[in-house]
Structures are given as C-alpha cells and as structure tokens.
Amino acid sequence: MVKVAVIGTGFIGSVHARNIARHPGAELVAVSDVNVELAKKIAATTGAKAVANVAEIFANQDIQAVLIATSTDTHVDYLKRAADAGKAIYCEKPIGLDYKEAEQAVSAVRAAGVPVMLGFNRRFDASHAAVKEAIDRGDIGKVEIVQLTSRGPKPPPISYVKVSGGQLRDQTIHFFDLLRWLTKDEPVEVYTIGASLVDPAIGQAGDVDTSIVSIRMASGALCQIDSSRRAAYGYDERVEVFGSEGMVESSRQSFRGFSLYKGGQILKDGLHPGWFERIEGSYFAAIDAFLNSLEKGTPPSPSLEDGLRAQLIADKATESMRSGQAIKIAG
Ligand SMILES: NC(=O)c1ccc[n+]([C@@H]2O[C@H](COP(=O)([O-])OP(=O)(O)OC[C@H]3O[C@@H](n4cnc5c(N)ncnc54)[C@H](O)[C@@H]3O)[C@@H](O)[C@H]2O)c1
The missing domain is CATH 3.40.50.720 (NAD(P)-binding Rossmann-like Domain)
Structure with a gap:
C-alpha cells in the first residue's frame, strides 16, 4: 500500500x-x-x-x-x-x-x-493506445503524416491562463508528447502560427487561444497540430497517423454512442461536452501505472525526460510563433 x-x-x-x-x-x-x-x-x-x-x-x-x-x-x-x-x-x-x-x-x-x-495521461487513453499498437505492429508501414487536433470546449479562466505558460505549453504539450510516443521519433524543426480569436482577454494576457504547429520529424515525417480553446460542438480530440501502407486514427468520440433513426433522418449524439469527460478514464489508468511502477521498482513512464523533451518542443514552438520563423530543434 x-x-x-x-x-x-x-x-x-x-x-x-x-x-x-x-x-x-x-x-x-x-x-x-x-x-x-x-x-x-x-x-x-x-x-x-x-x-x-x-x-x-x-x-x-x-x-x-x-x-x-x-x-x-x-x-x-x-x-x-x-x-x-x-x-x-x-x-x-x-x-x-x-x-x-x-x-x-x-x-x-x-x-x-x-x-x-x-x-501525460493521454498515453493511457484506450483509443490513442490502440493507435500506438497498430503503428508498433507495422500495420501502416512507415509513418509519413501525423495530424493531431485538440479543440475546446471553452477557454479556462483568465487567472489559469496567466500561470499556465501559454497555450502551447499548457494544452498543446500533451500532443507534443503524444507525437513522440506514437512515432518513437523526435521533432527537428517547428513552425507555429497563433492568434487570439476566441477571447480577447487571452490575447491581452500575452497568450493565444488558437494555434497551428507544423513539425518535421528526424525520420522526415511531417506533423500538424491544431489547438483551440473553444469548440461550439463539444470537445474535439483526434489523432490520425498516415503511413506508407495505411492510416490509423483515434477519431472523434460521441458522448454515449447513441443514435435515433426516425423518418428520413439519423439523429446521433454529439461529442463529449468537455475535454475531461473525453479522457476521464485515462487519469485513473495513469495513477495505476505510477503505483505499479513504484511497487515493482521499475522506472515510471512517461518520465521526467519525456516531460523535459515536450517542454523543449513547446518552448521552440512558442519561439517560432513569436519570431515568425521556423525553428530547429537539436536532437
Ligand atoms: N494532465 C491533464 O490533463 C491536466 C488537466 C488539467 C490541469 N493539468 C495541470 O494541473 C495543474 C493544475 O491545473 P488545474 O486545472 O487543477 O488548476 P486549478 O487552478 O483548478 O488548481 C490549481 C490549485 O493549485 C493551488 N495552488 C496554487 N499555488 C499553490 C501553492 N504554492 N501551494 C499549494 N497549492 C497551490 C490553487 O489554490 C488551486 O487550488 C496545472 O499545472 C495544469 O497544467 C493537467
């Protein structure tokens, strides 16, 4: 215990x-x-x-x-x-x-x-983990394009934004980690554009609420991550990995998987109302993994080094957004 x-x-x-x-x-x-x-x-x-x-x-x-x-x-x-x-x-x-x-x-x-x-609890999401298993089995061949999306549902309080390090270090960082974990590859170049389109107070606090990050990986694969602090239709999180022999995705998930077929229409449930509802299960799974590693004496994963690497990518992505230049990331 x-x-x-x-x-x-x-x-x-x-x-x-x-x-x-x-x-x-x-x-x-x-x-x-x-x-x-x-x-x-x-x-x-x-x-x-x-x-x-x-x-x-x-x-x-x-x-x-x-x-x-x-x-x-x-x-x-x-x-x-x-x-x-x-x-x-x-x-x-x-x-x-x-x-x-x-x-x-x-x-x-x-x-x-x-x-x-x-x-980095998203590594413990069952759908994202299934994507990783497919890549690791070689189902899609050589990875060529990774598309990651994290949108909404609504901006956090401005008091949170001010001590968050900014959208790229706070929200998008989960996806920098997912990218490395899924591909077992490292970003070598990053280019970011960002804007405050959702809440002017976020812009006034020196942050963005909407961003697109383009990344070149050491293997040559290309990645794009779009992040928004608002989605008018619930929380939209997607992972798509395209390879030489196929494509694998962890797609948008509906709230309950409920559909009503009536007349000439099919009425389906929308997305989860919030990001937490979408990935809630991964938090317990992450704690479980932590406790298991302590019990067995094995190194916990994601590690401190994983945290530092994601932090470096987030910093370089932020630097690119501020300078308007593509930034190289040392291997
Ligand atoms: N892994 C995830 O998906 C995920 C999700 C949400 C938040 N987070 C991270 O968790 C952290 C907290 O986020 P949150 O959404 O719970 O924010 P929050 O504002 O709801 O909670 C932060 C808490 O920290 C307390 N606090 C602040 N300074 C303190 C100090 N010096 N000593 C003790 N308590 C202090 C505050 O009183 C507050 O209760 C952030 O770093 C955030 O990036 C991670």
Missing part, C-alpha cells in the same frame, strides 16, 4: 485525490492547497488529512509519494522540495513555465534519484 499526498486540490488535483483514494494499492494520507478550504473539502470526501503547511507533508516519513497538481508556476519548487525529501513524485504537466526552469528542476531531481512520472 503506497502512502500518497496530493499537493494542489483544484480541478485536476481533486480528480487525482479521488482516484488515489479509491485505488486498492494506495492510501491517500494527506492533501494540501494554499486554499485551505479546497483541501478540507476533498479531505472530507476521501478520508485524507487536510494539511495547511505543506512542509508537514515533506517531513512526514510515512508519506512515500507526492502528487503535484498545483498551478504550473509552482511545479518546479515543489519538484525540488519533494525530491529533497526523497519522495516518489507524480507531477502534472508541464514541468515548468519554460524549458530553462524545467531543466534546472530536472537536474536537481535527477541528483536525488527519486522516481518521477509526468502527467
């Missing part, structure tokens, strides 16, 4: 806390948040202790693992403190606000030698 504490009990931290609490291989010992009321609320529903001073969590020798789900601008500090305290770590994406601070944190964490998993 792995004893775990969750730091940050906002939206996603609450999801993780509930998943850990119901996992048979874990005990949720403590939760903490600067907003103590939030921590108390999740403590009341999970049986964990709400801790006002997070230092108590790091000092508690019984706690073996911490899950960092605070806002992005605090990850680096908590990663270092958790590693210093010798805890195993599950850290939400991204590692930090930019590559430089992420790299510094990674050096400190590597030196401590603790196991770390990055919260």
